[in-house]
Amino acid sequence: MLFPWIEKTVQNYCKEQSIDKSKLINLGIGDTCHPLPDIISKALITSIKEMTRTNIGYNNEQGLSELRCAISTNIYNNIFSSEEIFITEGIANSLSMLIRNFPKGSTIAILSPTYPVYKTLLTLLDINVIELDIQNNFSNLPEQEDIDAIIVCSPNNPTGIAFSKNELQTLVCWAKKYDTLILYDGAYESFIFDDAIPKSIYEINGAKQIAIEMRSFSKSLGFSGLRLGYFSVSKELKHKNRFLLAIYKKIIAATTNGVSYPIQQAGIAAVSNEGLKEIEKLSFNYMEMTNKLKLHLLSENQNVLGGTHAPYLFLQIDGCSKKYFKKLLTNYQIITIPGIGFGKDGFVRLSGFIQENTFQRASKALSF
Ligand code: PLP
Numbered sequence: 001m002l003f004p005w006i007e008k009t010v011q012n013y014c015k016e017q018s019i020d021k022s023k024l025i026n027l028g029i030g031d032t033c034h035p036l037p038d039i040i041s042k043a044l045i046t047s048i049k050e051m052t053r054t055n056i057g058y059n060n061e062q063g064l065s066e067l068r069c070a071i072s073t074n075i076y077n078n079i080f081s082s083e084e085i086f087i088t089e090g091i092a093n094s095l096s097m098l099i100r101n102f103p104k105g106s107t108i109a110i111l112s113p114t115y116p117v118y119k120t121l122l123t124l125l126d127i128n129v130i131e132l133d134i135q136n137n138f139s140n141l142p143e144q145e146d147i148d149a150i151i152v153c154s155p156n157n158p159t160g161i162a163f164s165k166n167e168l169q170t171l172v173c174w175a176k177k178y179d180t181l182i183l184y185d186g187a188y189e190s191f192i193f194d195d196a197i198p199k200s201i202y203e204i205n206g207a208k209q210i211a212i213e214m215r216s217f218s219k220s221l222g223f224s225g226l227r228l229g230y231f232s233v234s235k236e237l238k239h240k241n242r243f244l245l246a247i248y249k250k251i252i253a254a255t256t257n258g259v260s261y262p263i264q265q266a267g268i269a270a271v272s273n274e275g276l277k278e279i280e281k282l283s284f285n286y287m288e289m290t291n292k293l294k295l296h297l298l299s300e301n302q303n304v305l306g307g308t309h310a311p312y313l314f315l316q317i318d319g320c321s322k323k324y325f326k327k328l329l330t331n332y333q334i335i336t337i338p339g340i341g342f343g344k345d346g347f348v349r350l351s352g353f354i355q356e357n358t359f360q361r362a363s364k365a366l367s368f
Pocket residue numbers: 030089090091092093115153157185187215216217218224228229
């Protein structure tokens with residue numbers, strides 16, 4: 001894993017230079033930097049007070065019915081019933097539950113470059129991994145029947161670009177032809193502000209019968225420390241001749257007793273009209289920062305890609321991305337993520353999850 005290497009390299013640098021890590025310009029890990037909106041803190045406090053007055057106890061392991069109904073109505077416009085929604089502690093948790101349906105020796109495809117956790121998780125579970133080059137835009141998906149599932153992240157981390165409707169339609173047709181389950185990671189859907197780009201795989205014809213979409217409040221609302229997400233499995237979804245809804249109901253019942261009550265109450269607030277407005281506001285703000293950083297880098301004649309539908313920029317560099325990471329750290333005090341961590345050397349990823357003061361410092365430092 002690259003992240004421990006980054007941590008160690010940064011720590012050593014800070015020690016050698018007697019610098020506090022907080023003084024560095026952090027464009028590294030893609031974590032949010034705004035505090036929780038009031039509507040969320042109010043929901044948390046109210047539900048904790050409720051728990052001091054009355055015993056709440058265990059809840060449905062699939063999630064509070066009120067939260068699942070709100071997601072079904074406010075997010076999915078009732079294309080799913082609340083029975084088809086599963087509440088989890090975020091996408092990391094959803095994915096590890098979803099993968100339990102695949103025995104050792106199964107084959108799952110991932111895209112390259114992409115979020116490195118997919119490969120780590122699959123390898124840990126002795127699942128064979130096939131990496132498909134993302135540049136192909138699904139134009140040459142392999143004509144093979146033994147790929148049990150494919151994990152697709154759109155908008156993608158680290159490239160900051162989402163797939164178009166046509167590209168996703170190609171993917172869905174291919175998946176149906178070969179009975180390959182699509183595990184669709186929508187961690188960054190709230191950052192899409194282009195109506196032509198699908199925010200959900202379910203905007204694509206036939207997707208309900210072959211895709212499971214995972215979503216999270218980590219990036220959209222700063223829940224990375226609270227932990228809340230969900231995934232949806234249609235009643236119609238049949239994979240390898242098995243209806244998956246019943247299977248995932250068993251898996252969730254066997255692996256969790258549900259997400260904490262106050263956090264689910266915060267989730268109900270998150271998908272209310274006011275919560276959705278906060279999501280839009282915060283996501284727009286991060287995309288503005290990303291765009292400013294991109295424009296600055298372009299004005300410095302840098303070859304910078306992405307930042308279109310998610311707050312990540314992919315800066316093209318000459319040579320080894322780990323070396324370039326060190327150069328940016330030592331010459332400019334900037335933390336980034338080497339592209340090799342996502343399976344693509346020759347790039348570093350810069351995060352746009354920043355506030356104005358970090359942008360100002362970064363743009364001053366990045367004057368080449
Ligand atoms: N999926 C992608 C593509 C991510 O980049 C991340 C975090 O960086 C996650 C999932 C993690 O999401 P969660 O916090 O909901 O577990």
